[in-house]
Structures are given as structure tokens and as C-alpha cells.
Amino acid sequence: MARTSIQNLTLEHLLETGLSEGDAQVLLQRLACPPASKRESQIATWDWISRELLCPEHPFKLHQLLFSVTYLDWDARRGPPIVWKPTEDEAKRTNIGTLIVKHEERLSALGASTYDGLLQLSNSHPEVYWPLVFEELGIRFHKPPTKVLESNSYGGTWLRGAELNVAECCLVRGQDIMAEVALIWRDEGNDEAPLQTMTLGALRAEASCLANSLLAAGFQTGDAIAIDMPMNQFAVIAYLGTILAGCVVVSIADSFAPSEIATRLRLSEAKGIFTQDVIIRGSKSIPLYSRVTEAGAPRAIVLPAASDGRLSVELRNGDLTWGAFLEGGRRVAANPGVFEARSCPAEATTNILFSSGTTGDPKAIPWTHVTPLKAGADAWAHQDVRKGDVVAWPTNLGWMMGPWLIYAALLNGAAIALYNGAPGGRGFAKFVQDAKVTMLGLVPSIAKAWRSGECVKGLGWSHVRCFSSSGEASNADDYLWLTSRVRGYRPVIEYCGGTEIGGGFVTGSMLQPQALSAFSTPAMGCTVVILDENQRPYPSGQPCVGECALLPPMLGASTRLLNADHHKVYFKGMPRLHNGRVLRRHGDEMERLPGGFYRAHGRVDDTMNLGGIKVSSVEIERVCNAADLAILETAAIGIPPPDGGPEQLLIVAVLKDGHVADTVSLTKKLTSAVAKNLNPLFRVSRLAIAPVLPRTASNKIMRRILRDQYGSSKKNNIASGRAKL
Template identity: 55%
Template sequence: MAHKSLSLITVSDIESLGIAREDAATLHQRLTEIIGIHGDNTPATWQLISNTLLRPELPFSFHQMLYYACYKDYGADAPAWVPDPDSAALTNVWQLLERRGEEFLGSAYKDPITSFDDFQKFSVSNPEIYWKCALDEMNISFSKPPECILRDNSPLSHPSGQWLPGASINPAQNCLNINGKRGLNDTVIIWRDEHSDDLPLQRMTLEDLREEVWLVAYGLKAVGLEKGSAIAIDMQMNVTSVVIYLAIIVAGYVVVSIADSFAASEISTRLKISKAKAIFTQDLIMRGEKSIPLYSRVVDAESPMAVVIPTKGSEFSMKLRNGDLSWHDFLEKVNNLKGKEFIAIEQPVETLTNIIFSSGTTGDPKAIPWTNVTPLKAAADAWCHMDIRKGDVVCWPTNLGWMMGPWLVYASLLNGASMALYNGSPLGSGFAKFVQDAKVTMLGVIPSIVRSWRSANSTSGYDWSSIRCFSSSGEASNVDEYLWLMGRALYKPIIEYCGGTEIGGGFVCGSLLQAQSLAAFSTPAMCCSLFILDDDGHPMARIGELALGPLMLGASNTLLNADHYSVYFKGMPLFNGKVLRRHGDVFERTARGYYHAHGRADDTMNLGGIKETVKAVILFNWNATLDFRGP
């Protein structure tokens, strides 16, 4: 489609979009002033237009007109957002580099924005230094400190490296610690139930969260499960499931993550693979006018002992099985211990804390164990790339059955932020009002949710100006949809985030210290190196199958139901003496240094839930692996 240059846009062009002539004349006058300052086709022009001229209430067609006119002759990877030094100076990474940039980079250090790319490369070459900094910045506490950050002397048995060897830690306890990021009275969870849009938000302080977690941890011990037992959670992500999640890990058990959308057969498969000894579930989930059964599915899955949370009051839709417990009876056993601190079980870093499953679209799901180290990767990504910090409110509609649920817990709580949970569908105006009322500062999305918001105009009339950035994962991003999304929050950036359950976070993403292009990644994640392989397996291609450098803190070393080495390393090329890690997506590195994902390199992939056989790479922007699920 042909677009005019900015300088050729007339008042009549603006008026034709449904804007009153007087308003069109005012907008045109301001546009003319901006062009006079920066010209009609530069990133600085667009930055001033998006920051001072465009507002959510203006027709999106006007936003599109100006964006495409400004970048008419720019080519690919036009920056939809450029960092502003004043706001960038408040970010975690800016402040770290201002303190230590010269120490890290020597005379090559200029300033945090100019030197960010060099800093990322430094983190790859010096992972011990980077991770020591990141763990210190997040106030991570070990009961037994590590002997070193990285031991890399057994590449065949541990191609991903042995991280923090000798250390003992409890990552859930770290979420509850009092430190420089928070005190007992600080809010850590904000939530609202669907259809309660006019009621005040509900809040939980750190003190309340600690007491709730301790009580559930005592309840788990009272049930008599052996240390290290696997305990499943099949619930929507709400304050109760978060408390249960943290309590299982605080008490030295292993969470088995099961999505609340799964049928009985899928639940059964995951319970058998993980050898779960118990399961927490809800009787029903209420979504809109629908009631969705969970407990009956768990019964049909022939689960082990279940602890069942009622939907309302103490009534259940069906009689509990012999041996199952109501939530009330589970807690009643230990109510005399309410308020008494539970001493967290600190264990070696390689101890399992969470079993999360791949989507299983091409067979049995891979059972991917998270260790005590994996949560640190999730939280560090949030600290660096989404700039999560004290006082933030982090919202990402998801579920504990997919990795973004645990990611949200650690990304917010380990960084001193609050998590915001909406108990209902994220697609309607109720969720949009929740984002406004909770003053969400980082909103995570998947593209299909954004598509629904735009189609239904769900966000109209709500103030999202508190948002500092969005983040996106899970599906293919669309330029126009994400331009629309940025416009809802006065053009705040979208940090694209691609990774996998087996990594515990991302390997390629964005940064608030770099210009962000729509549906593109601006940088490898910290300490991650990317290799695009040509047809002969040489890591020198512009477009090809993606491989990852093997040394990644938090990345998996085992699978419960498959041979880990065969899945991720067998047959992969060497680079500098190290075997590269298989990923399986096709990636492109553009002339401007951005990365685009172009789908799976496999012969078989899943598109929108339909299994398709393909003979060639499907070229579209696919900004995450299929494991990297939202709700």
C-alpha cells in the first residue's frame, strides 16, 4: 500500500479519518512543527509524534497514517520506540553501568545506551562477573554460598555448565525474605475477581503472604509426604495457587505444574510421568457465566490424594472421594500454628523444585525439571530486560501450568515488585479496568489477547498511562496490532521475549536501553549467544536454524521422560570446542542487527492447534517456542 510522506499529509487527509476539521487543523499544525524540528522521516520525528501528538482516543487509522508516512522509505525494522535518556537513567541496567561500566568495559565504555551491546557481549565472555552482579542486585540469599559461579570442566555431562556448585538455597523463601527491596507492610499481590469491577482491589502484604505460605507448608508436613515428593497444582492462577506454589517449595517438595485447561487424559499423563503424590485443585472455575469443572477431571484422571478448594463458601459440586481433603479440613489440622514461622528447607542448587511440561503437540509432553537455579534466570531476565524493580506492578495473564506462571512469581517477588492477578477472562473490559486500577507498570501479553482487545475495543476509556513497558511471548506478533497496543499506553515499548521452559526464561529479547522495532528482537538475552546455522551446520548464516551457546544459568540438564543429550545436543556442531544447544526455530539476523523468528525448522509443527506437515520453512514472525505459553 502506498503512503504519503509526512510533509504531504493535509488537513483533509486527517479529517477523512473521522476527525473533526478544527481538531484536524490543530493536529496538522503540530505535525508541521515537528517536521520543522526533525524532518519528515527520522526516528526522532516519530518519537516526538508518538510522545506528544498521538493519544489513545484518536482513531487508530491516524496513528497508522503517521507511522507509515514517517517510515515510508526507511525499510525494515523501523524503530517504534527509542529510549529517552531521562527515563532510561532510572532503569536497573543503566544504574549498574553508571556505577561499573568502566570496570566492565574499560575505555570502550561510553554511556549505558551506547554501550549496551558491548555489555551484553561482555556478559557472554564473563558470565561469572555478570551473574555475581545480577544475584547481588536481586539480593539473592544462599544458606550455603556457592564455591564459584560457574564450573565448566565437564562439558559432556553438563554442557550447560555447573552453576553455583556447592550452594544451598530455597528460591521460594527468597521470595518471602525481608531485604532492601521490601518490608513486611509492602504489597506483594494485587487481585480482583471477574464481575467485581466496581469493588476495591484486594491486596496482600508480604507479612500476610509469609503467614499464608507458612500455614500451608505446615499443612503439607502434617499430611506426611516424604521430603522431595512431587505435588501437583491444577488451578487457575490466583492468590491461593500462588500461596500453595510457594509453600510446596518452601517445605522441600516439588511442584508439578498442570494447566487448568487440560482434560482428564492430559492430567493423568502428567501425574504419571511426575509420580505426583498429591494434587491441589479447585472444585470449579467461574469464567463469565460458565462454570468449568476441575475436580471432576482430576477424579477422572485417577489422581492421588487431592486437596480441593471450593468455588464459594464450603459447598462442592460433587462429593469428595475417600482420602481427599477440603481446603478447610487441610488447614484445620494446623490452624494452631497460624503465624508461626516455617523454617524453609534449604537444599543444594541441583535439587528439583518444579516439573513443567512442554505442550506435547507432537507426542507425550517433555517433563522439564526446574532446579533451585532456574528461578534465578527467570527473575534476572525480568530485572535486566523488562526492568522490573521495587514498586512495580507486574501483570501477565497466564497459568502455573505453563512456564510464564512460575516466571511471573519469581520475576515479581524476587525483584521487590507486586504481581497483579485477575481472576477471570483477560479478554474483556473488566481486565482493562483492572490494569488501570492496579496501576500495572509491566503488562505481559500474547498476541491473540491483543488481537481480541483491538477487535472488541476492550481498552477504550481506560487509562493505561502507568505502564512503562509491555512484554510479549508465545505467538507471532503483528506490526499493526502491536502499534495499536503501544498506542494504548502513550507509546510505551514492547519487549519481545523468546525462550522456553527448558531455559527458564529467554534467549533473545529486547531492552529499554535499545530502540525497539515491532515484532522484532533487539538483543540476545544476557549471557546468551545465538548461532544461525547454514545448510552445512556452520554458524555464519544470515537466516537458518538457530542454535544456542550451551552455557546458560538455569537451563535444563535432564528430562524426566527423554534423553536430554539426544534432544538438545546430539548431532549439533561444535563452536570453540563446545557443542551448541539445539533450539529448532529458524531465525534471521537483519542488516540493522535485529532478530526475526520464522517458525520451526522441523518438518512438523502446530499452527493454531492444527498439526501441519510442511516441506519448507514457513516464513512468518513467530516470537516464541510453542512451549512458551500464555493462558
């Protein structure tokens, strides 16, 4: 990349990016004469270049060149360089901008007439902020809360006395629910076919029929019912219908091995399960029902994956096809498409999700009827999801972003866009174009796949108003490419949170300038505290790096775990601040940058993030230790690659005396074992053979030492699966 200023760019510099000579000459002339207002700062100059001069059809090397020369000699004391900033009009049209104008007199009196003022209000006066947001979301309470928040040292109780059904809130929004589109989908392999859609009225009728069918099948209010399906239109119907009936969804990812399915069914005490016979991906048929039955699942309702409605498997006695199950509801209900939503206390459980801890079993985290309000409110405030929008985020109900997607879209009056196939190819990219997606969510590895495969070339994403990214550490260069795929550039709203939070605690905003691979703000209603090595909070606003903690209360955050001591996991040993509140442990290492930005550096404990999925070292080590007779013990750690991006899995193995391993063969064995017993998306990227593992005096493996040792090394011998100490 050229090390020169914009003023010194030459025709040769532009030609080297792949630009034609004619286009290069025109661009060089325009760069030489920027408007006066665009010469005031590097940020203003880049804003002009990205909005007025560059377009997706230009070679990406040109985008890289102009970004780098614009910010040549940028003062890092100001924070990271800005890739996008809103115009005054764009900021006013956001949900938050509209709210500030709508309640200008009241908010001004409270010092909340700006974004920063509203953020402060959300923390200092939740009894003011949250009712305003609930009104914007159209939340329907069967009984309104007697108090928004009863606080205590560890957070408090939200919406005391309230009764509602959050699935109903998703299905009643809008004046004409029969006409408003709620679901848009397309199947992989049918990428030239017309989009399929379902209106909100039809979705409500389908979910109501499913709720009637649950009761007809003998399920009762409060029963836990698992969903182990791809994220398709039927999964959304099953999810909403289950909660509409007052039952509890148990979230299970469709990629899990039978042992992982069995664990989640056991912890949740599930009474039934929705699943498919197989998963169809292009020409491949992947077994699903057989995995569910091998896990010893209770009564199953099985959806045929084939378009002709025929099952490809033989069902167990007592299991039902999807069609036979719904027919049961139609027989007993006078109008099966109508169901009076079960009114539930705000603290009642709607969904049991799972997040890996540092033990063998995952943490079982209940979501209440309050938790989805956090998800919907985050999307309203930060991704700026509006009525009439189309929201896409490749995910699954087994991970928190699956339920998040449902609430983020439907509580805000938007449609959910679902592609029934792999998101990394041209088929999904074309679906984004055809569905006119306005908010496109992803994990960074998807952006990397799109970029390397050139699958976006020739497609138009002009409707995308913003991207959003979660689950992994992102790569700045990949995200410069992503934001440049829409003419005029669109921001990537980085979003970091947790299953136990129901959304994000640090994120971005459409009212603020955005930098690549960085967060620009704590989420509304959240206060981020960074601790030093002695667990003392760094002063607010000071650039620093340390363990991230959260200051309660936070709407939607968990207050209990089904299989662990909630207080011990999140509060024991944490500092108590001068106001009496105890900090809540989160566990990420967080860096606060100048200019109000943040960057996340992964877990400070022994939980890693692989492909957007949190998994404990203990879980992986248990599988790896049994993968080969030559292995004595292993340590599993996540290491970010040198150029940034998602963590890679490194296994450090100690062999039994007298054994010598072929590291290439052993790496394949370990990858196969991890994929089979934990998740087929996991793979061992690196393998090191060590004589011993470093341990504490109490015999605990010191994984941080291994992480530091291998994470700082750039030698090829630890990056290829052939490493040795």
C-alpha cells in the same frame, strides 16, 4: 493508507482517519513545523510525533497514517523502522542503566560500560556478571557457591556447592515485608469492586502455613505435588509453600483433559495435587475436580471456587478441602505462619514442567533452584521490573510463564496482578487500569481481541512502562495499536525462550530502540547462533535466515529430562565450535535482520505453537485419526496467517477408500476431538482432503512439504475448512 510524505499531508488525509476538522487543522499546523532536532532523521521525527502529538484518544487510523508516512521510503538495509526509543534519562533509570552507573569504575575497566558491553560481559565473564545480578535481586544463599560456573563442552555446572530455597528468596525481599503489597487481584464479574491485596508478610505467612500443612499431612521433602488450578492468589500460595517445604511442584494447566492430566501425574510420580472443585468464569461453572479424579489423581486438596467457601462436589475418601488441609498444619505447628525454609542444593528440583516434543508424551523438564534466577534476572534486565512495580501477565502455572511471573515479580520486589477471569474483555483491561500495572505481559491474540472489541476505550493505562509479548508470532499492526494505548507510546518487549531455558534467549531491551514484532537483542547470558542448511553458523551479525541454536553455557538451562535422553534431544548431531563447545539445539527458524534485530518464524521441526502453547503434530494426529471412521490418517501442521500473527492449525486428512467427507462437518468433529482430548483452546482452522501424504523413504510424513504447499497458498479454498487437493 496514503502514499505521501509528511510535508504533503493534507487536511483531507487527516479527516479520512476520523479526526475532527478542528483537531485536524491544529495537527496539520504542528506537523508543518517540527523542532529542528526532530528533522534530522525519520526516527527522530517519529519519536516527536509519538511522544508529543499523538494520544490514545486519537483514531487509530491516524496513528497508522502518521507511522506509515514518517517511514515512507525507509531503507530496509537499516533494519525495521523504529517505533520507540528511550530517552537518555529513561535509559539511565533502567535497572541495567543504574547498575552501570553503580559499578562504573569496575565495568569500565572490563569494557562493559554500555548495554552491548554488558551483554558481552555476561557471556565472556559470567563469574563477574551473575554475582552483580544476584546482589541486585537480593538472592539469599544458605551456602554461597564455591564457584559461579564450572564449564564444559555442553555448558557446565552453575553455582557449585550453593544451597538456597528460591521460594524463600521471593518472600524475604524488602525492609518492611508486612507493608509491601505482593498480590493484587479481582474476580471477573466484580469489575467495579475494590481491588483485593495481600502484603508480602501475609503471603509469607500463608505460604508458611501451607508448608507446615504439607508436612502435617505426611508429605516429605522431595515429594512431587501437582497444582491444577486457575492462576489465582491460592495457586501462588500453593506454589511458594510447596517449594518452601522442599517439595516439587508439578505444573498442570487447568484447561487440560483428564488424559493429559494423567500423563503428567504419571511422568512426575506426583504424590498429591492441589485443585479446585470448579472454575468460575462469569456465570459459567467449568468442572475441574471431576477431571482430576477421572485422571486417577493421588490425594487431592480441593479449594472451593464459590465465595461462600462451600464445595460444589463430593470428595473422594482421603481427599481434603483446602480449609481442612490448612487446619492440619495449624494443629501441629506452634506458629503455623512461620516456617524455616528447607535449604536445598542449587541443583535440586523445584518444579516439573512439560513441553511437547515429537513423541506422544510431552517432555518432562525439571526446574532447579537455579532456573528461577534466570526468570527473575530476565525480568530485571529486559522487562525492567523494579521494586514497587505491578506486573500482570495472563497465564497459568501449567505453562512456564506462570512460574516465570511469580519469580519475575517477587524476586524484583514487585507485586503480581492477577485477574480471575478471561483476559480478552473490558474487565481485564479495567483491572490493568485500577491495579496501576506497570509491566503488562500478553500473547498477541489477546492484543487482537482488545483491539477488535474496543474494550480499552475510555480507560487509562498511564502507569504502563512497557508491554511484553511471548508465546506466539505477533502482528505488527496489532502491536502498533497496543503501543499507542499509552500516551507517549510505550514499547513492546518481545520475549522468546523455552520451558527448558527458564526464560528467554532473544528479547528486547528498555535501553535500545524497539521495532514492531521484532527482537532487538539476545538475552543477557545468551548467544544466538543461526545455522545454514549445512548446519554451519552464519557469521555473527550477518543478515540471514536459518535454524536457531544456542551457545552454552546459559544460567538456568536444563541439564536433564525425566523421560528422555537430554543429550540426544538437545546436543546430538549439533556442530562443535572452534572453542570446543557444542551448540544446543533449539529448533526455531530465526531471521537476523539488519540493525541487530531478529524475527522468529516458528518451529523448524514438527512442533507447532497454538495460542502460545507448544504441541507436537504427533499428539494432534493421534486424536484426529480416531475422530471419524472415514479417516485413514492425518497430518497436523501450523501455518501463520498471511497478515502475520499466531499459527493456525491445518489438518490434511486422507480418507479411507469409498468415503466422501463433508469438510464442514468433519472440521467440527476434529475441533471437538482436539478440544476434548488435548486442550479446549485448540481449534482446527483449516482442513484439506488429500489422496496421500508425502513421505520419506523411511515412511515419515514430510510435514515441511505440506507446510510449504499450504503456507504459500492464498486461495480461499484452503482457508475456510473446505479445502481439497
